Amino acid sequence: MQAEAVVFDLDGTLIDTEVVWDDVRRGLARDAGLAWPEGATQAMMGMSTGEWSTHMVEAVGLPVTQAEAARLTIEGMVAHYRSGDLTLLPGALEAVRRMGAAYPIAIASSSPRILIDTFVEAMGLGDLLRVTVSTEEVDRGKPAPDGYLRACELLGVDPGKAVAVEDAPNGIRSALNAGMTVVAIPPHFHPPSADLLARTTVLEGLDELTPELIEAIGVRTSS
Structure with a gap:
């Protein structure tokens, strides 16, 4: 079966923000006099925002409410985005444009809506992307399949006929749990396990993501 759509993750896949998220969160813990827990x-x-803000309070020990943990973290990220200091992964825009010329494309991201929209506007991708989904808008974040399932629903495509482009373990699991085929571009920052990557098509970088590759790997299932 041939793919009918391609859905991109955002953080760590198109833009190099995983380290920024980590720095912002660690900074909040440090300011509160807390050690950063292993793992x-x-x-x-x-x-999702609700999940990681709860983790910041319950596991990290941040002495604020969940809502306040979310607000402080997102404010730090918005400031970073609005500074214009968006670090794109090599080949990101070109890959999105290649895929958009060949398939309906979407973003399914754990980022809050404001960050997704800021990215799309800043990069001039609004006309290419059919759909953008934040896991804030579904019941469960990654590794649950909800965000990818919603993106496929809005695209009008069976998940079994769609390809996800991911980097992180939870994102890969989310797409696999949705029944999608996964192309993984593992980061050097907390890479997925070899067992998990074995369930994907692994690329060295976005320059290798082409319509010809998608056609060659096909999709996992049909409806």
């Missing part, structure tokens, strides 16, 4: 960084990768 907290990887645990929060791919979580």
